[in-house]
Every structure is written in structure tokens, then in C-alpha cells.
Amino acid sequence: MAGRVNLLAPEVRANPYPVYAELRRSAPVCQVEPGGLWALTRFEDVAAAFKNPQVFSSAGVRTTTAPPWLGHNPFSESMIVMDPPHHMRLRTLVSRAWTPAAVNRLEPRIRSFAQVLAERLSPEREVDLVDAFAMPLPASVIGELFALDPTMTARYKRWSVDLSSVSGTTEKDTHRHDSIRATVREMEDYLSNVVAERRRHPQDDMVSDLVKTRVDGEALSDAEVMSFLFLLVVAGLETTVQLVSHSVRLLMEQPHLIARLRENPSQVGRFVEEVLRYEPSVHGLVRVTTKATEVSGVVIPEGARVALMIGSACRDGERFKDPDTFDMDREGVNNMPFGHGIHFCLGAPLARLEARVGLEVLLSRFTRFTPTGPVKWNTSLTVRGPLTMPLIPHA
DSSP states (O other), X not given: OXXXXXXXXXXXXXXXXXXXXXXXXXXXXXXXXXXXXEEEOSHHHHHHXXXXXXXXXXXXXXXXXXXXXXXSOTTTTSGGGOOTTHHHHHHHHHHXXXXXXXXXXXXXXXXXXXXXXXXXXXXXXXXXXXXXXXXXXXXXXXXXXXXXXXXXXXXXXXXXXXXXXGGGOOTTOHHHHHHHHHHHHHHHHHHHHHHHHHHHXXXXXXXXXXXXXXXXXXXXXXXXXXXXXXXXXXXXXXXXXXXXXXXXXXXXXOTHHHHHHHHOGGGHHHHHHHHHHHSOXXXXXXXXXXSOEEETTEEEOTTOEEEEOHHHHTTOTTTSSSTXXXXXXXXXXXXXXXXXXXXXXXXXXXXXXXXXXXXXXXHHHOSEEEEOSOOEEOOOSSBOOEEEOEXXXXX
16 A cells, blocks of 8 residues: 555545555554554554553553644643543442443433424425434433523534544644634633533532532542543534434445344344444543553554554454354454543443434434435544435434
8 A cells, every 4th residue: 555544535434434444454562643653453452552552552642632722621630631540430330320220221312302303304305314304313312410490402512523523633724623612612601511510409400410429528520520521522522423324324234234223123132233233323532651561563653643443443354253144143352442441431322322222213213324425424533424414314
């Protein structure tokens, strides 16, 4: 493969998997654009790096991947940019408000949100599924979790798109800098007021749980609560938006699966698991090496930014049989789409639940979906998915 691959090139964004396959075959550890990142593309190497935070550090990301034009890094106190022992302290505190029981209690509300959104989709009329269903569903859920002003959900799309696009915005994209910085300021103003209000008047919501939770008498600081809320906008919104969008797109491409799922809705969960492998929302997470290290015969220097390419790992033929075939009967568990090791995503159960319930509701109402135009893909090194996906639902 001549020259460095640009992971943000439009043709790569539209279909990165042939590029990933060639990298796994000929250059499983190599530098790519933008920024000369070192990319690990094989499942075994990606998993090993996730499980070795002593060498592949998350803390280093705090200073090396926040671009100078951004100014303040809103994720600077988040557990995603921390290594042990600080990471475990923060994860333990946050997880107290993020229990499986708390997530499962949301199912009736998620179903209610999904039904309202699905009823607004008119059969035989074109709609952008992202704008009309995939985005407002998780936005409504996060609003419910945090007891936020319901009128704010319209802003979540802009917030999540702007924040997730930071990794794909270069120094030359000056037209985007002001917009993203304005989004950060707007979110900080709004969320800081929410946190202050919950400290004064706690409610039955996750923000209140976060500010009052204690481990060995220690609480989260305001900065840590704010960073977690920023993280949830990206991780809780953007990844679920893409999971729902990818799911519907695959149903358009393989309509025989719709009949199968409508006949047996209990298999929707199995379908979602294969979507997570075949079209994961998260394609790459960045780490920084604390020392020179050898991976698959290649020495990566100390202080290098390394992209752990989840999107490639999930299509690795050494790990998955016929990896480029969508097979919802595939056996085994694959948690790689939600990270690996100590940074495994706390929100994975919620994302799975939202996608399953959302698809159950859509499939109960519609028999097929017809694309009416090309998908417009987002620009992010971390999350890959549609910005718009025009289609016609059929009853």
C-alpha cells in the first residue's frame, strides 16, 4: 500500500473495511493520517494494547490529543483519559449511579419514546432516519436520566456531532473551530447550572446520584461530574445513534432479515450483537505510549499516539470466521465494540437496550425501508456513522 492511508478520506469513510483488511495483511502496525497516528489493526494487538494501560496510556491522551485551537479540553477530568489508580477511583464512583438495575428500569420509558417517534414516521414518505428517530431516541433517554429540560433535546445533535468531530478537525479547518468552541462553552454553561441546581435540590436522576455518591467518604468534584456529562453526550448519544442507524441500513441491504425479525422479535438482540461486530459505532480509540514498545515486530516510539482500531479488529479473520459476512447466528461473545479491559464502556447495557427496543418498535410498524439517497458520513477518528440517512419506510 503506497503512502500513508488517510482514515478520514471520503472514500475510506464510506467503506473503510477493504483498507483495514489490507493493513491487517501488509502493515498491521503502521502510521496513518491524519497526524501520523500509529494504527493497530489486528484483533490480538488491539486487545493486548487495551489490557496494557501501563504502556498504552489513556492519561497521555489528555494533553497530546486535545488540539491547541480547542483551548479548554472538556474531557480533561474524565475517566477515559485516566490510568490506574485514578481511573478506578472515578469508575467506582460513577458506576454507583450506573447499575444494571437502574438501566433495566428504563425499558418502559425507552419503548414509550420509541413508539412516539415511530408514530411520527409516515409510511411511504421520505424521512431522514437519523434526524427523525436514531438521534432523538437516545437524546430523550439521556434527558430522562439527567432530568434535563425536554426542550434541550433539539440541541443534542449539534453538541454530539461537534464534540465527536474534534478528532477529525485539523488546524486548517478554521471554519469549524469557532463552532466547536462555542458548543463547548454552551454545554459548560448549561451543564454547570444543572450540577449546581442538583447540589442544592437533589432529584431522582443520575446527576443527583453522581453529586451525592461517595466511596470511602470521597465524592466527585464538579469538574469530574462535568467531564462525565460531556462524555455521556458523545458516548451515550453518538454511539447509540450510529448503532441504530447502522442497524436500519443493514436491514435495507438485507431485507430478508426483516421478515425473520418480525416473525421472531426475540432475535432482535442477537441481530444487534452482530451489527456491533459488523458495523461498530466506535472505530478507533487513541492511546499514548509511555515507552518504546514492540508490536507485531514493529517498534513504536515512546510518546507516540496510537489508534486502537476497533473497526478493523471486529473484521479480523483470525478472530472471526467469514468476517465480512453479516451472520446474526454467529456464536460467541464479542465485547470489543465497547472497548476492552479496564475501560470497557459502562454504558454498553444501555446502548444495547436502546437499540433493541428501538428496532423492535420500528419492526412492529414497518415491513421494509427503501433508501432514497446517499448516506452522508460523519468526520471523526473515533465514531463512524451516518450524519443523514434518507429513506422511505413502508407499512
